[in-house]
Amino acid sequence: xxxxxxxxxxxxxxxxxxxxxxxxxxxxxxxxxxxxxxxxxxxxxxxxxxxxxxxxxxxxxxxxxxxxxxxxxxxxxxxxxxxxxxxxxxxxxxxxxxxxxxxxxxxxxxxxxxxxxxxxxxxxxxxxxxxxxxxxxxxxxxxxxxxxxxxxxxxxxxxxxxxxxxxxxxxxxxxxxxxxxxxxxxxxxxxxxxxxxxxxxxxxxxxxxxxxxxxxxxxxxxxxxxxxxxxxxxxxxxxxxxxxxxxxxxxxxxxxxxxxxxxxxx
Amino acid sequence: xxxxxxxxxxxxxxxxxxxxxxxxxxxxxxxxxxxxxxxxxxxxxxxxxxxxxxxxxxxxxxxxxxxxxxxxxxxxxxxxxxxxxxxxxxxxxxxxxxxxxxxxxxxxxxxxxxxxxxxxxxxxxxxxxxxxxxxxxxxxxxxxxxxxxxxxxxxxxxxxxxxxxxxxxxxxxxxxxxxxxxxxxxxxxxxxxxxxxxxxxxxxxxxxxxxxxxxxxxxxxxxxxxxxxxxxxxxxxxxxxxxxxxxxxxxxxxxxxxxxxxxxxxxxxxxxxxxxxxxxxxxxxx
Numbered sequence: 001x002x003x004x005x006x007x008x009x010x011x012x013x014x015x016x017x018x019x020x021x022x023x024x025x026x027x028x029x030x031x032x033x034x035x036x037x038x039x040x041x042x043x044x045x046x047x048x049x050x051x052x053x054x055x056x057x058x059x060x061x062x063x064x065x066x067x068x069x070x071x072x073x074x075x076x077x078x079x080x081x082x083x084x085x086x087x088x089x090x091x092x093x094x095x096x097x098x099x100x101x102x103x104x105x106x107x108x109x110x111x112x113x114x115x116x117x118x119x120x121x122x123x124x125x126x127x128x129x130x131x132x133x134x135x136x137x138x139x140x141x142x143x144x145x146x147x148x149x150x151x152x153x154x155x156x157x158x159x160x161x162x163x164x165x166x167x168x169x170x171x172x173x174x175x176x177x178x179x180x181x182x183x184x185x186x187x188x189x190x191x192x193x194x195x196x197x198x199x200x201x202x203x204x205x206x207x208x209x210x211x212x213x214x215x216x217x218x219x220x221x222x223x224x225x226x227x228x229x230x231x232x233x234x235x236x237x238x239x240x241x242x243x244x245x246x247x248x249x250x251x252x253x254x255x256x257x258x259x260x261x262x263x264x265x266x
Numbered sequence: 267x268x269x270x271x272x273x274x275x276x277x278x279x280x281x282x283x284x285x286x287x288x289x290x291x292x293x294x295x296x297x298x299x300x301x302x303x304x305x306x307x308x309x310x311x312x313x314x315x316x317x318x319x320x321x322x323x324x325x326x327x328x329x330x331x332x333x334x335x336x337x338x339x340x341x342x343x344x345x346x347x348x349x350x351x352x353x354x355x356x357x358x359x360x361x362x363x364x365x366x367x368x369x370x371x372x373x374x375x376x377x378x379x380x381x382x383x384x385x386x387x388x389x390x391x392x393x394x395x396x397x398x399x400x401x402x403x404x405x406x407x408x409x410x411x412x413x414x415x416x417x418x419x420x421x422x423x424x425x426x427x428x429x430x431x432x433x434x435x436x437x438x439x440x441x442x443x444x445x446x447x448x449x450x451x452x453x454x455x456x457x458x459x460x461x462x463x464x465x466x467x468x469x470x471x472x473x474x475x476x477x478x479x480x481x482x483x484x485x486x487x488x489x490x491x492x493x494x495x496x497x498x499x500x501x502x503x504x505x506x507x508x509x510x511x512x513x514x515x516x517x518x519x520x521x522x523x524x525x526x527x528x529x530x531x532x533x534x535x536x537x538x539x540x541x542x543x544x545x546x547x548x549x550x551x552x
Contacts, residue, residue, distance in 0.1 A: 020358075026347070031381070125291045147284065211488075243380040
């Protein structure tokens with residue numbers, strides 16, 4: 001009985017492995033190309049790349065509007081991360097720990113922002129701020145980013161809390177610890193890795209976000225918006241350099257972030 | 267008491283935040299779709315005129331249909347790439363399983379805009395692909411059909427949204443107990459039968475959920491069509507964006523947006539139905 005299975009595994013493996021390798025190549029191809037051309041000496045992005053230079057990275061430092069947009073993105077991503085992680089962790093605790101009426105509805109509401117195209121979220125918030133007469137600024141961008149990253153925090157933190165024994169916390173409460181104290185000394189240390197992981201993922205998502213930001217921002221610019229306006233003027237080697245930095249930065253953040261996080265279903 | 271308080275303390279702030287900054291904005295957007303622009307001025311009086319315009323004006327219905335078709339086409343292509351990839355990671359990944367999955371997560375979370383930009387740089391008339399083909403002597407003149415076409419849009423979509431399929435399908439497959447597969451094998455089922463009767467049915471939720479997410483994000487996108495689609499590759503999202511931009515007709519734009527959402531809901535429901543009908547049900551289930 002065993003032989004056909006081994007045969008199958010062997011036979012299935014080779015083409016499947018080849019297919020998977022091709023799929024990975026396809027997924028990574030654009031990023032690799034952009035990083036490669038960010039070191040290209042030529043002003044035009046054509047094959048073959050000629051020479052090696054770091055000039056385009058230097059260009060970034062000489063462009064004050066670009067630097068300002070990077071600073072704005074860092075501010076937005078930091079504040080959005082703080083807000084999203086606090087709110088998302090609270091929701092995750094309530095949803096994983098307690099059974100209550102309307103729980104499924106609350107859960108669905110928490111995940112709703114992922115299920116809508118960014119375009120719709122963007123124009124909805126734009127109309128809303130306009131209707132309220134609220135000036136658009138980096139603050140409105142931060143609010144929007146908290147909304148769209150919240151589902152990620154909830155999902156990541158719930159995954160961790162689901163294999164956490166609530167009895168540990170009950171014990172702390174029974175021993176007379178206040179709810180806050182029991183949270184800080186018992187629950188938080190246990191869920192800290194996944195909260196930190198969620199924070200890094202959210203930071204990367206917010207730093208990159210373009211679609212919603214496009215609608216809710218005022219006069220300032222975040223990095224993706226700046227890239228957008230540069231792109232409309234054409235393909236410039238400086239964009240290759242900025243894009244490479246974003247690729248590398250988000251890769252690092254996500255790599256560190258997911259180290260803390262239990263990967264789906266495992 | 268303690269319990270009720272804990273539930274309220276933890277659910278109210280995030281819920282209130284989402285209500286104020288997500289659900290209320292959607293309500294306001296819905297209101298806008300029933301208002302009217304009159305000579306450049308917003309009239310806040312209930313009317314169905316915008317929705318009638320969506321059907322009367324020749325641009326919207328064909329674009330809605332086209333966007334759904336592209337959304338379904340690109341979604342099926344991402345499934346064709348993503349499903350085998352998820353299967354490979356789950357059943358042949360061995361001890362590298364987590365690392366392989368991580369690579370997919372990386373591409374999903376890495377900048378969307380940057381990846382669209384990359385396709386523009388690759389497919390452009392003076393882009394990398396054309397100059398490469400000319401360099402190796404395969405073509406003399408640049409191929410002008412690469413960029414600014416529906417196929418460029420489709421191509422970029424497939425690359426960008428494949429990870430959105432891999433993750434849900436993988437996590438559905440990760441929940442399949444190995445003992446089920448062993449049982450199937452021990453009962454003498456062929457590998458193909460095991461796949462069709464056990465693995466495929468049990469991965470159905472991932473196929474439905476991942477496919478739905480990819481479809482919604484693709485059909486409602488405006489960035490990729492704008493950057494690599496040109497005039498030919500226009501989709502419904504682009505018209506909504508321009509109504510909220512220089513065309514400045516928010517009521518019409520939101521009516522188009524809600525028409526799009528309604529269509530997406532119908533197509534999404536059909537998708538779940540079709541997948542449930544077409545894919546076999548797990549042996550012993552129900």
